[in-house]
Amino acid sequence: MKYDVKDMKLAEKGKLRIEWAGAQMPVLNLIKNRFLKEKPLKGLKIAACLHVTTETANLMKTLKAGGAEVVICASNPLSTQDDVASSLVKHDGISTFAIKGEDHKTYYGHIMSALAVKPVITMDDGADLVSTIHTKKKELIDDIIGGTEETTTGVIRLKSMAEKGVLAYPIVAVNDAQTKHFFDNRYGTGQSTIDGIIRATNLLLAGSTMVVVGYGWCGRGVAMRAKGMGANVIVTEIDPLKAIEAAMDGFQVMTMSEALKHGQIFVTLTGDIHVIRKEHFLKMKDGAVVCNSGHFNVEIDIPSLQKMSRKRRMIREFTEEYTLPSGKRVYLLGEGRLINLAAAEGHPASVMDMSFANQALSAEYLVSNAAKLEKQVYSVPKH
Numbered sequence: 153m154k155y156d157v158k159d160m161k162l163a164e165k166g167k168l169r170i171e172w173a174g175a176q177m178p179v180l181n182l183i184k185n186r187f188l189k190e191k192p193l194k195g196l197k198i199a200a201c202l203h204v205t206t207e208t209a210n211l212m213k214t215l216k217a218g219g220a221e222v223v224i225c226a227s228n229p230l231s232t233q234d235d236v237a238s239s240l241v242k243h244d245g246i247s248t249f250a251i252k253g254e255d256h257k258t259y260y261g262h263i264m265s266a267l268a269v270k271p272v273i274t275m276d277d278g279a280d281l282v283s284t285i286h287t288k289k290k291e292l293i294d295d296i297i298g299g300t301e302e303t304t305t306g307v308i309r310l311k312s313m314a315e316k317g318v319l320a321y322p323i324v325a326v327n328d329a330q331t332k333h334f335f336d337n338r339y340g341t342g343q344s345t346i347d348g349i350i351r352a353t354n355l356l357l358a359g360s361t362m363v364v365v366g367y368g369w370c371g372r373g374v375a376m377r378a379k380g381m382g383a384n385v386i387v388t389e390i391d392p393l394k395a396i397e398a399a400m401d402g403f404q405v406m407t408m409s410e411a412l413k414h415g416q417i418f419v420t421l422t423g424d425i426h427v428i429r430k431e432h433f434l435k436m437k438d439g440a441v442v443c444n445s446g447h448f449n450v451e452i453d454i455p456s457l458q459k460m461s462r463k464r465r466m467i468r469e470f471t472e473e474y475t476l477p478s479g480k481r482v483y484l485l486g487e488g489r490l491i492n493l494a495a496a497e498g499h500p501a502s503v504m505d506m507s508f509a510n511q512a513l514s515a516e517y518l519v520s521n522a523a524k525l526e527k528q529v530y531s532v533p534k535h
Protein backbone atom coordinates (compact mmCIF):
# COMPACT_ATOMS: atom_id res chain seq x y z
CA MET A 153 0.00 0.00 0.00
CA LYS A 154 1.34 3.43 -0.93
CA TYR A 155 1.12 6.40 1.41
CA ASP A 156 2.83 9.64 2.42
CA VAL A 157 2.20 10.82 5.98
CA LYS A 158 4.29 12.72 8.51
CA ASP A 159 5.04 10.18 11.20
CA MET A 160 3.67 6.66 11.70
CA LYS A 161 4.43 6.91 15.43
CA LEU A 162 1.40 9.24 15.74
CA ALA A 163 -0.99 6.46 14.69
CA GLU A 164 -2.04 5.35 18.21
CA LYS A 165 -3.02 8.87 19.21
CA GLY A 166 -4.94 9.22 15.94
CA LYS A 167 -6.82 5.97 16.50
CA LEU A 168 -8.14 7.13 19.89
CA ARG A 169 -9.16 10.54 18.57
CA ILE A 170 -10.94 8.92 15.61
CA GLU A 171 -12.82 6.69 18.07
CA TRP A 172 -13.79 9.75 20.16
CA ALA A 173 -15.19 11.56 17.11
CA GLY A 174 -16.95 8.39 15.93
CA ALA A 175 -18.91 8.26 19.18
CA GLN A 176 -20.50 11.60 18.17
CA MET A 177 -21.51 10.39 14.70
CA PRO A 178 -24.63 8.24 15.17
CA VAL A 179 -26.05 8.76 11.67
CA LEU A 180 -22.83 7.78 9.93
CA ASN A 181 -22.57 4.76 12.23
CA LEU A 182 -26.05 3.58 11.21
CA ILE A 183 -25.02 3.84 7.58
CA LYS A 184 -21.73 2.05 8.30
CA ASN A 185 -23.54 -0.86 9.91
CA ARG A 186 -25.89 -1.18 6.94
CA PHE A 187 -22.97 -0.85 4.50
CA LEU A 188 -21.17 -3.68 6.33
CA LYS A 189 -24.09 -5.99 5.55
CA GLU A 190 -25.11 -4.77 2.10
CA LYS A 191 -21.71 -3.79 0.60
CA PRO A 192 -23.20 -1.26 -1.87
CA LEU A 193 -19.74 -0.02 -2.89
CA LYS A 194 -18.18 -3.45 -3.35
CA GLY A 195 -15.00 -3.41 -5.40
CA LEU A 196 -15.28 0.29 -6.32
CA LYS A 197 -12.26 2.55 -6.13
CA ILE A 198 -13.01 5.87 -4.44
CA ALA A 199 -10.54 8.76 -4.33
CA ALA A 200 -11.31 11.35 -1.67
CA CYS A 201 -9.74 14.82 -1.46
CA LEU A 202 -11.00 16.00 1.93
CA HIS A 203 -9.66 17.64 5.08
CA VAL A 204 -7.93 14.74 6.84
CA THR A 205 -9.56 14.96 10.26
CA THR A 206 -10.99 12.54 12.82
CA GLU A 207 -14.44 13.04 11.29
CA THR A 208 -13.22 12.34 7.76
CA ALA A 209 -11.52 9.19 9.04
CA ASN A 210 -14.92 7.93 10.16
CA LEU A 211 -16.30 8.60 6.68
CA MET A 212 -13.40 6.70 5.11
CA LYS A 213 -14.09 3.74 7.43
CA THR A 214 -17.75 3.84 6.40
CA LEU A 215 -16.90 3.75 2.68
CA LYS A 216 -14.53 0.87 3.34
CA ALA A 217 -17.26 -0.96 5.29
CA GLY A 218 -19.38 -0.58 2.15
CA GLY A 219 -16.80 -2.55 0.21
CA ALA A 220 -14.94 0.33 -1.46
CA GLU A 221 -11.20 0.54 -1.95
CA VAL A 222 -10.46 4.01 -0.61
CA VAL A 223 -7.57 6.41 -1.14
CA ILE A 224 -7.44 9.86 0.43
CA CYS A 225 -5.40 13.04 -0.06
CA ALA A 226 -5.63 16.42 1.68
CA SER A 227 -7.97 19.11 0.35
CA ASN A 228 -5.90 21.87 1.92
CA PRO A 229 -2.16 22.03 2.70
CA LEU A 230 -2.75 23.13 6.30
CA SER A 231 -5.81 21.17 7.44
CA THR A 232 -4.36 17.67 7.88
CA GLN A 233 -4.27 16.09 11.33
CA ASP A 234 -1.05 14.07 11.07
CA ASP A 235 -2.05 11.55 13.74
CA VAL A 236 -5.24 10.79 11.82
CA ALA A 237 -3.35 10.37 8.53
CA SER A 238 -1.00 7.80 10.05
CA SER A 239 -3.81 5.95 11.83
CA LEU A 240 -5.74 5.62 8.56
CA VAL A 241 -2.68 3.90 7.08
CA LYS A 242 -1.79 1.74 10.07
CA HIS A 243 -5.15 0.75 11.48
CA ASP A 244 -7.49 0.99 8.52
CA GLY A 245 -5.27 0.05 5.60
CA ILE A 246 -6.30 3.19 3.72
CA SER A 247 -3.77 4.78 1.34
CA THR A 248 -3.31 8.32 2.64
CA PHE A 249 -1.38 11.20 1.12
CA ALA A 250 -1.47 14.16 3.49
CA ILE A 251 1.01 16.08 5.64
CA LYS A 252 0.13 19.22 7.58
CA GLY A 253 2.11 22.16 6.17
CA GLU A 254 2.89 20.44 2.84
CA ASP A 255 4.08 22.81 0.11
CA HIS A 256 2.28 23.52 -3.15
CA LYS A 257 4.22 20.87 -5.09
CA THR A 258 3.60 18.16 -2.49
CA TYR A 259 -0.09 19.11 -2.27
CA TYR A 260 -0.60 18.56 -6.01
CA GLY A 261 1.73 15.54 -5.98
CA HIS A 262 -0.57 13.99 -3.37
CA ILE A 263 -3.61 14.61 -5.58
CA MET A 264 -1.82 12.84 -8.45
CA SER A 265 -0.92 9.93 -6.13
CA ALA A 266 -4.59 9.54 -5.16
CA LEU A 267 -5.65 9.61 -8.82
CA ALA A 268 -3.04 6.97 -9.68
CA VAL A 269 -5.44 4.30 -8.31
CA LYS A 270 -7.82 5.15 -11.19
CA PRO A 271 -10.91 5.92 -9.10
CA VAL A 272 -14.42 5.40 -10.39
CA ILE A 273 -15.88 7.80 -7.82
CA THR A 274 -14.32 11.09 -6.70
CA MET A 275 -15.17 12.79 -3.42
CA ASP A 276 -14.06 16.42 -3.29
CA ASP A 277 -13.98 19.34 -0.87
CA GLY A 278 -13.20 22.27 -3.18
CA ALA A 279 -13.23 20.42 -6.55
CA ASP A 280 -9.46 19.88 -6.84
CA LEU A 281 -9.85 16.23 -7.91
CA VAL A 282 -12.38 17.12 -10.57
CA SER A 283 -10.31 20.01 -11.88
CA THR A 284 -7.10 17.92 -11.96
CA ILE A 285 -8.90 15.10 -13.79
CA HIS A 286 -10.34 17.54 -16.33
CA THR A 287 -6.95 19.15 -17.01
CA LYS A 288 -4.24 16.55 -16.41
CA LYS A 289 -5.86 13.10 -16.16
CA LYS A 290 -8.54 13.10 -18.85
CA GLU A 291 -7.88 9.42 -19.56
CA LEU A 292 -9.67 8.56 -16.26
CA ILE A 293 -12.97 10.15 -17.30
CA ASP A 294 -14.47 7.26 -19.28
CA ASP A 295 -14.44 4.93 -16.27
CA ILE A 296 -15.72 7.46 -13.72
CA ILE A 297 -19.30 6.93 -12.50
CA GLY A 298 -19.51 10.29 -10.77
CA GLY A 299 -18.31 12.47 -7.94
CA THR A 300 -19.50 14.26 -4.83
CA GLU A 301 -18.66 17.77 -3.66
CA GLU A 302 -18.66 18.90 -0.05
CA THR A 303 -18.37 22.67 -0.07
CA THR A 304 -19.90 25.91 -1.40
CA THR A 305 -16.78 26.96 -3.32
CA GLY A 306 -16.49 23.55 -5.00
CA VAL A 307 -20.16 23.55 -6.00
CA ILE A 308 -19.75 27.04 -7.54
CA ARG A 309 -16.75 25.80 -9.57
CA LEU A 310 -18.60 22.67 -10.72
CA LYS A 311 -21.84 24.43 -11.63
CA SER A 312 -19.85 26.86 -13.75
CA MET A 313 -18.17 23.90 -15.53
CA ALA A 314 -21.60 22.33 -16.11
CA GLU A 315 -22.99 25.62 -17.50
CA LYS A 316 -20.10 25.86 -19.93
CA GLY A 317 -20.73 22.26 -21.00
CA VAL A 318 -17.27 21.07 -19.93
CA LEU A 319 -18.20 18.94 -16.91
CA ALA A 320 -17.40 15.39 -18.01
CA TYR A 321 -19.22 13.34 -15.34
CA PRO A 322 -22.13 13.73 -12.88
CA ILE A 323 -21.63 15.35 -9.51
CA VAL A 324 -23.79 15.27 -6.40
CA ALA A 325 -23.58 18.61 -4.59
CA VAL A 326 -23.57 17.53 -0.95
CA ASN A 327 -23.32 21.16 0.14
CA ASP A 328 -26.75 21.89 -1.34
CA ALA A 329 -28.48 19.43 1.01
CA GLN A 330 -30.30 21.27 3.77
CA THR A 331 -28.96 18.71 6.23
CA LYS A 332 -25.51 19.96 5.21
CA HIS A 333 -25.39 23.73 4.78
CA PHE A 334 -28.04 24.64 7.39
CA PHE A 335 -25.93 22.94 10.04
CA ASP A 336 -22.30 22.38 8.99
CA ASN A 337 -21.83 25.79 7.33
CA ARG A 338 -23.64 27.67 10.07
CA TYR A 339 -23.08 25.94 13.41
CA GLY A 340 -19.92 24.09 12.39
CA THR A 341 -18.12 27.07 10.86
CA GLY A 342 -19.56 29.31 13.57
CA GLN A 343 -17.98 27.37 16.41
CA SER A 344 -14.79 26.14 14.74
CA THR A 345 -13.83 29.56 13.34
CA ILE A 346 -14.09 31.16 16.76
CA ASP A 347 -12.13 28.18 18.12
CA GLY A 348 -9.38 28.72 15.50
CA ILE A 349 -9.09 32.45 16.22
CA ILE A 350 -8.88 31.83 19.94
CA ARG A 351 -6.34 28.99 19.65
CA ALA A 352 -4.16 31.09 17.32
CA THR A 353 -4.27 34.29 19.40
CA ASN A 354 -5.83 33.70 22.84
CA LEU A 355 -7.51 37.09 22.42
CA LEU A 356 -10.53 38.02 24.51
CA LEU A 357 -13.56 38.36 22.27
CA ALA A 358 -15.76 40.03 24.88
CA GLY A 359 -15.81 43.74 24.17
CA SER A 360 -13.77 43.40 20.99
CA THR A 361 -15.00 44.50 17.56
CA MET A 362 -15.14 41.72 15.01
CA VAL A 363 -15.82 42.32 11.33
CA VAL A 364 -17.48 39.37 9.60
CA VAL A 365 -16.95 39.71 5.86
CA GLY A 366 -19.78 37.93 4.03
CA TYR A 367 -23.17 36.85 5.40
CA GLY A 368 -23.73 33.50 3.72
CA TRP A 369 -24.38 30.44 5.88
CA CYS A 370 -20.82 30.48 7.23
CA GLY A 371 -20.78 34.21 7.92
CA ARG A 372 -24.14 33.96 9.69
CA GLY A 373 -22.72 31.26 11.96
CA VAL A 374 -19.56 33.18 12.83
CA ALA A 375 -21.46 36.43 13.47
CA MET A 376 -23.93 34.64 15.75
CA ARG A 377 -21.24 32.89 17.79
CA ALA A 378 -18.99 35.98 18.04
CA LYS A 379 -21.97 37.91 19.41
CA GLY A 380 -22.51 35.13 21.94
CA MET A 381 -18.91 35.58 23.12
CA GLY A 382 -19.57 39.27 23.73
CA ALA A 383 -17.96 40.75 20.62
CA ASN A 384 -19.40 43.80 18.89
CA VAL A 385 -20.06 42.36 15.46
CA ILE A 386 -19.97 44.33 12.22
CA VAL A 387 -21.06 42.61 8.99
CA THR A 388 -19.99 43.63 5.49
CA GLU A 389 -22.03 42.12 2.67
CA ILE A 390 -22.48 43.08 -1.00
CA ASP A 391 -25.80 41.22 -1.47
CA PRO A 392 -28.51 43.67 -0.33
CA LEU A 393 -30.91 40.93 0.84
CA LYS A 394 -28.31 39.30 3.04
CA ALA A 395 -27.23 42.72 4.27
CA ILE A 396 -30.80 43.49 5.39
CA GLU A 397 -30.97 40.08 7.03
CA ALA A 398 -27.77 40.81 8.95
CA ALA A 399 -29.21 44.14 10.09
CA MET A 400 -32.43 42.49 11.26
CA ASP A 401 -30.40 39.81 13.02
CA GLY A 402 -29.08 42.70 15.09
CA PHE A 403 -25.66 43.34 13.56
CA GLN A 404 -24.16 46.62 12.42
CA VAL A 405 -23.88 46.50 8.64
CA MET A 406 -21.48 48.78 6.80
CA THR A 407 -19.05 48.93 3.92
CA MET A 408 -15.52 47.66 4.36
CA SER A 409 -14.08 51.17 4.19
CA GLU A 410 -16.28 52.17 7.14
CA ALA A 411 -15.68 48.91 9.07
CA LEU A 412 -11.90 49.44 8.86
CA LYS A 413 -12.19 52.33 11.30
CA HIS A 414 -13.64 50.07 14.00
CA GLY A 415 -12.49 46.48 13.43
CA GLN A 416 -9.98 44.67 15.63
CA ILE A 417 -10.53 41.19 14.20
CA PHE A 418 -11.53 40.55 10.57
CA VAL A 419 -12.80 37.19 9.30
CA THR A 420 -13.48 36.58 5.59
CA LEU A 421 -16.14 34.04 4.53
CA THR A 422 -17.12 35.09 1.03
CA GLY A 423 -15.69 32.57 -1.45
CA ASP A 424 -14.49 35.62 -3.36
CA ILE A 425 -11.02 36.95 -4.14
CA HIS A 426 -9.14 39.81 -2.39
CA VAL A 427 -12.05 41.07 -0.30
CA ILE A 428 -9.39 42.46 2.05
CA ARG A 429 -6.64 44.13 0.03
CA LYS A 430 -3.89 46.77 0.00
CA GLU A 431 -6.11 49.84 0.42
CA HIS A 432 -7.78 48.14 3.40
CA PHE A 433 -4.58 47.09 5.22
CA LEU A 434 -3.35 50.68 5.00
CA LYS A 435 -6.43 51.96 6.84
CA MET A 436 -6.67 49.28 9.55
CA LYS A 437 -6.04 50.04 13.22
CA ASP A 438 -2.66 49.13 14.63
CA GLY A 439 -2.78 45.51 15.84
CA ALA A 440 -5.68 44.42 13.62
CA VAL A 441 -6.02 40.63 13.29
CA VAL A 442 -6.99 39.28 9.88
CA CYS A 443 -8.03 35.73 9.04
CA ASN A 444 -10.05 33.68 6.58
CA SER A 445 -12.53 30.86 6.99
CA GLY A 446 -13.47 30.46 3.32
CA HIS A 447 -12.23 27.50 1.30
CA PHE A 448 -9.28 29.06 -0.58
CA ASN A 449 -6.50 31.32 0.68
CA VAL A 450 -7.39 34.04 -1.83
CA GLU A 451 -9.89 36.11 0.14
CA ILE A 452 -7.11 38.17 1.74
CA ASP A 453 -4.61 39.72 -0.69
CA ILE A 454 -1.56 38.28 1.05
CA PRO A 455 0.93 38.98 -1.77
CA SER A 456 0.27 42.73 -1.50
CA LEU A 457 0.48 42.57 2.32
CA GLN A 458 3.87 40.87 1.97
CA LYS A 459 5.05 43.35 -0.62
CA MET A 460 4.15 46.48 1.30
CA SER A 461 5.39 45.31 4.72
CA ARG A 462 8.78 46.36 5.96
CA LYS A 463 9.07 43.57 8.52
CA ARG A 464 7.51 40.18 9.01
CA ARG A 465 7.84 37.66 11.86
CA MET A 466 5.99 34.74 13.43
CA ILE A 467 4.93 35.93 16.87
CA ARG A 468 3.01 32.77 17.82
CA GLU A 469 2.17 29.58 16.00
CA PHE A 470 -0.35 30.52 13.27
CA THR A 471 0.05 34.25 14.00
CA GLU A 472 2.31 36.30 11.73
CA GLU A 473 3.06 39.96 12.38
CA TYR A 474 3.40 42.30 9.40
CA THR A 475 4.77 45.80 9.99
CA LEU A 476 3.49 48.29 7.43
CA PRO A 477 5.52 51.29 6.18
CA SER A 478 3.68 53.51 8.70
CA GLY A 479 4.83 51.29 11.59
CA LYS A 480 1.30 49.91 12.11
CA ARG A 481 1.08 46.16 12.62
CA VAL A 482 -1.34 43.70 11.04
CA TYR A 483 -1.56 40.09 12.26
CA LEU A 484 -2.36 37.42 9.69
CA LEU A 485 -3.59 34.09 11.06
CA GLY A 486 -2.92 30.67 9.55
CA GLU A 487 -1.36 32.02 6.33
CA GLY A 488 -4.85 33.14 5.29
CA ARG A 489 -5.95 29.50 5.01
CA LEU A 490 -9.18 28.38 6.65
CA ILE A 491 -8.46 29.22 10.25
CA ASN A 492 -10.90 26.68 11.70
CA LEU A 493 -8.87 23.81 10.26
CA ALA A 494 -5.42 25.44 10.28
CA ALA A 495 -5.35 26.46 13.95
CA ALA A 496 -8.19 24.32 15.35
CA GLU A 497 -9.72 20.95 14.43
CA GLY A 498 -12.50 21.95 12.05
CA HIS A 499 -16.16 21.41 12.78
CA PRO A 500 -17.10 19.15 15.67
CA ALA A 501 -18.06 15.56 14.91
CA SER A 502 -21.78 15.79 15.61
CA VAL A 503 -22.26 18.34 12.81
CA MET A 504 -19.88 16.56 10.41
CA ASP A 505 -22.03 13.49 11.08
CA MET A 506 -24.83 15.01 9.00
CA SER A 507 -22.50 16.21 6.24
CA PHE A 508 -20.70 12.91 5.93
CA ALA A 509 -23.91 10.87 6.11
CA ASN A 510 -24.84 12.85 2.99
CA GLN A 511 -21.47 11.96 1.43
CA ALA A 512 -21.82 8.23 2.10
CA LEU A 513 -25.42 8.13 0.84
CA SER A 514 -24.50 10.20 -2.22
CA ALA A 515 -21.75 7.72 -3.15
CA GLU A 516 -24.31 4.92 -2.88
CA TYR A 517 -26.79 6.96 -4.94
CA LEU A 518 -24.21 7.49 -7.70
CA VAL A 519 -23.64 3.75 -7.94
CA SER A 520 -27.29 2.78 -8.05
CA ASN A 521 -28.27 5.55 -10.50
CA ALA A 522 -25.15 5.58 -12.69
CA ALA A 523 -27.05 4.72 -15.89
CA LYS A 524 -29.55 7.59 -15.47
CA LEU A 525 -27.27 10.47 -14.53
CA GLU A 526 -26.10 13.13 -16.98
CA LYS A 527 -22.98 15.31 -16.87
CA GLN A 528 -24.67 17.73 -14.50
CA VAL A 529 -24.56 18.88 -10.89
CA TYR A 530 -27.33 17.15 -8.91
CA SER A 531 -28.75 17.90 -5.49
CA VAL A 532 -28.85 15.18 -2.87
CA PRO A 533 -32.33 13.64 -3.21
CA LYS A 534 -34.42 14.69 -0.20
CA HIS A 535 -35.32 11.14 0.83
Ligand code: ADE
Binds near residue numbers: 203205206207493498
Ligand atom coordinates in the same frame (compact mmCIF):
# COMPACT_ATOMS: atom_id res chain seq x y z
N1 ADE B 1 -14.67 20.82 7.19
C1 ADE B 1 -14.87 21.57 8.27
N2 ADE B 1 -14.65 20.88 9.39
C2 ADE B 1 -14.29 19.63 9.02
C3 ADE B 1 -13.94 18.46 9.72
N3 ADE B 1 -13.92 18.43 11.05
N4 ADE B 1 -13.62 17.38 9.00
C4 ADE B 1 -13.63 17.43 7.65
N5 ADE B 1 -13.95 18.50 6.94
C5 ADE B 1 -14.29 19.60 7.61
